[in-house]
Amino acid sequence: MSVLTEPGPPPGVGPAPVLTGKSRPGEAVIKVLLVVATTTSVLVTAGILLAVLEPALEFFRRESIGEFLSFDTNKQFSALPLVVGTGLTTVIALSVAIPIGLGAAMYLSEYASKRARKWLKPTVELLAGVPSVVYGFFAVFFVIPVVLRDWLGIPVSAYNSLGAGLVLGVMIIPTIASLSEDALSAVPLALRQGSFAMGANRMQTTLRVVFPAALSGIAAAVVLGMSRAVGETMIVLMAGGSIKSTSADITQGHETMTGVIARTALGESPVESTEYKYLFAVALLLFIITFVMNMISIAIVRRFRQAY
Amino acid sequence: MASHPATFSTGQSPAAAVDALNVADDAQTIGALPDDVVMETVNLNVFYGDFHAVHDVNLSFGKNEITAMIGPSGCGKSTVLRCLNRMNDLVPSARVEGSINYHGQNIYAPKVDPIAVREHIGMVFQKPNPFPKSIYDNIAYGPRVIGMKVDNMDDVVEEALRGAALWDEVKDKLKQSAYGLSGGQQQRLCIARTIATKPDVILMDEPCSALDPIATSKVEDLMLQMRKDYTIIVVTHNMQQAARVSDRTAFFTARPDETTGNRTGLLVEFDRTKDIFANPHDPRTEAYISGRFG
Ligand SMILES: Nc1ncnc2c1ncn2[C@@H]1O[C@H](COP(=O)(O)OP(=O)(O)OP(=O)(O)O)[C@@H](O)[C@H]1O
Ligand SMILES: [Mg+2]
Numbered sequence: 001m002s003v004l005t006e007p008g009p010p011p012g013v014g015p016a017p018v019l020t021g022k023s024r025p026g027e028a029v030i031k032v033l034l035v036v037a038t039t040t041s042v043l044v045t046a047g048i049l050l051a052v053l054e055p056a057l058e059f060f061r062r063e064s065i066g067e068f069l070s071f072d073t074n075k076q077f078s079a080l081p082l083v084v085g086t087g088l089t090t091v092i093a094l095s096v097a098i099p100i101g102l103g104a105a106m107y108l109s110e111y112a113s114k115r116a117r118k119w120l121k122p123t124v125e126l127l128a129g130v131p132s133v134v135y136g137f138f139a140v141f142f143v144i145p146v147v148l149r150d151w152l153g154i155p156v157s158a159y160n161s162l163g164a165g166l167v168l169g170v171m172i173i174p175t176i177a178s179l180s181e182d183a184l185s186a187v188p189l190a191l192r193q194g195s196f197a198m199g200a201n202r203m204q205t206t207l208r209v210v211f212p213a214a215l216s217g218i219a220a221a222v223v224l225g226m227s228r229a230v231g232e233t234m235i236v237l238m239a240g241g242s243i244k245s246t247s248a249d250i251t252q253g254h255e256t257m258t259g260v261i262a263r264t265a266l267g268e269s270p271v272e273s274t275e276y277k278y279l280f281a282v283a284l285l286l287f288i289i290t291f292v293m294n295m296i297s298i299a300i301v302r303r304f305r306q307a308y
Numbered sequence: 309m310a311s312h313p314a315t316f317s318t319g320q321s322p323a324a325a326v327d328a329l330n331v332a333d334d335a336q337t338i339g340a341l342p343d344d345v346v347m348e349t350v351n352l353n354v355f356y357g358d359f360h361a362v363h364d365v366n367l368s369f370g371k372n373e374i375t376a377m378i379g380p381s382g383c384g385k386s387t388v389l390r391c392l393n394r395m396n397d398l399v400p401s402a403r404v405e406g407s408i409n410y411h412g413q414n415i416y417a418p419k420v421d422p423i424a425v426r427e428h429i430g431m432v433f434q435k436p437n438p439f440p441k442s443i444y445d446n447i448a449y450g451p452r453v454i455g456m457k458v459d460n461m462d463d464v465v466e467e468a469l470r471g472a473a474l475w476d477e478v479k480d481k482l483k484q485s486a487y488g489l490s491g492g493q494q495q496r497l498c499i500a501r502t503i504a505t506k507p508d509v510i511l512m513d514e515p516c517s518a519l520d521p522i523a524t525s526k527v528e529d530l531m532l533q534m535r536k537d538y539t540i541i542v543v544t545h546n547m548q549q550a551a552r553v554s555d556r557t558a559f560f561t562a563r564p565d566e567t568t569g570n571r572t573g574l575l576v577e578f579d580r581t582k583d584i585f586a587n588p589h590d591p592r593t594e595a596y597i598s599g600r601f602g
Contacts, residue, residue, distance in 0.1 A: 114400070188437075190433060191437060191439060191440070193395065193437065194433065194437040194498070194501075195439070195449070195453075196395065196423075196426065197393065197395060197433075198430070198449060198453060198454070198502070198505060199423055199424070199426040199427035199450065200450075200454075201423050201453075208449070208453070209439055209449075212440065213439075308440045308487075
């Protein structure tokens with residue numbers, strides 16, 4: 001009998017280790033759950049888009065694109081004045097929130113002592129949890145009448161883009177500050193040490209080494225803040241005015257995209273009316289603008305990225 | 309300088325060597341000191357919070373010499389090195405006692421600006437840490453931040469890269485990211501970046517520990533070449549490296565505290581490298597360099 005055909009380990013070595021696969025049923029269940037979670041979020045997004053698309057297309061069957069894409073505030077279904085309104089409040093919000101948010105992030109990440117940071121960061125993040133209706137109130141009853149009119153003596157009307165934009169800016173400061181701080185403090189310590197060892201001071205190290213290294217995270221924070229500003233409804237609805245306007249005068253009110261959507265949805269317009277379909281067309285426009293903004297920011301980040 | 313006795317030995321016989329390894333003692337052997345001293349530490353003690361990391365270190369660093377600091381892990385070599393350009397200021401819990409005199413001025417004196425100190429005393433780290441910028445901007449960074457008067461930055465960059473023996477390898481890709489370079493090239497870039505500001509002293513903390521033997525020998529050649537212009541202080545775990553490149557060697561060890569068990573670093577022996585390697589006075593030095601301890 002041939003020994004060579006005998007399977008099994010050579011004598012004196014012991015049983016061969018088992019290398020065949022074990023069945024792990026738990027693993028399979030978890031994987032299915034995770035796939036379901038992922039597909040749900042994708043499907044819900046797609047579903048929303050479809051639900052918006054259908055009435056929006058119906059709107060364009062009834063009204064011309066030319067009317068929709070016109071700056072004429074007298075036309076009932078023009079949308080570009082709304083884009084102007086949203087653009088103004090967003091720009092005002094960003095011009096408040098970017099410097100303050102990034103300044104706070106730099107202080108927290110690069111200057112604050114460990115102890116100060118342990119208290120300050122959660123406090124800043126707490127602000128992000130304040131409901132926007134509270135900010136709306138704050139705009140209508142404090143910022144516009146007291147701060148703008150009484151303290152600064154600016155002759156603003158009761159509802160105006162300046163007040164709405166400033167409060168919108170305050171609202172997105174925590175988003176920008178907190179996410180930027182995460183990006184800054186993720187920059188390896190070795191880069192700061194390298195900079196200090198060259199004789200750089202803290203400001204130079206922060207602005208020329210840490211900040212550029214964290215730029216993609218900071219850009220993401222700013223874009224998220226901007227998206228929140230563009231999509232925010234309550235503040236502009238309460239404080240921003242409801243008259244379509246293409247004027248650059250921020251002391252006056254400007255109707256915004258989200259404002260018109262909320263007002264129409266709350267109003268009496270019957271479901272089949274063109275007013276109601278108009279709401280979806282504006283929503284689609286809002287969606288496209290946000291989408292394009294995100295694409296541009298991704299491209300900018302790619303271009304200026306300094307990976308470490 | 310004058311604060312050191314020229315030679316001071318405890319006169320322990322090598323026969324007592326092996327026992328002495330376990331006996332905590334303060335014996336210190338200080339051999340020949342450099343004539344032209346650029347920097348010296350005087351009774352340097354370093355603490356991290358309550359932890360006494362380094363005890364009473366007295367060292368002098370000679371102009372245009374390479375001084376190596378060797379010793380087992382945790383004995384405080386990096387700690388001492390970081391004190392020499394006040395990089396330890398970045399560790400909030402670190403506290404320094406004693407003085408470090410640089411051209412006769414105590415760099416820990418109250419009115420001294422650590423940023424000014426670092427302009428003169430540069431540092432190269434264990435892991436290459438180029439900035440996430442182009443090769444060119446990595447070199448130009450130092451001259452820019454310290455406001456160096458520069459006629460033509462291109463020339464400064466070229467000179468620094470030539471000084472670090474890197475020019476030929478990178479001259480066609482100066483605008484590319486420094487992260488595209490190999491580890492050894494990155495480390496030489498960090499050396500180039502350091503010499504771009506024309507410091508006086510260069511501190512190196514295990515500059516070759518992340519590099520392969522070929523890259524290591526390039527950096528060692530570079531150090532020998534740089535010695536004519538700079539005073540170099542290098543921490544290394546590689547005994548052959550210390551023997552190959554340094555003029556003087558300081559051997560440190562760590563001694564556990566009887567009550568707390570904390571290991572405090574101290575200087576055991578400081579002498580010309582050739583003397584330390586050929587004829588170590590202290591049995592602990594001998595044991596370490598012969599590989600029996602540490
Ligand atoms: N930032 C710090 N905070 C607290 N303790 C520290 C710090 N840095 C170093 N130490 C402690 O100081 C002692 C000396 O450390 P150091 O890094 O100087 O040793 P080393 O000789 O460089 O060691 P190695 O050869 O491993 O690099 C160690 O006990 C270490 O734990
Ligand atoms: Mg070390």
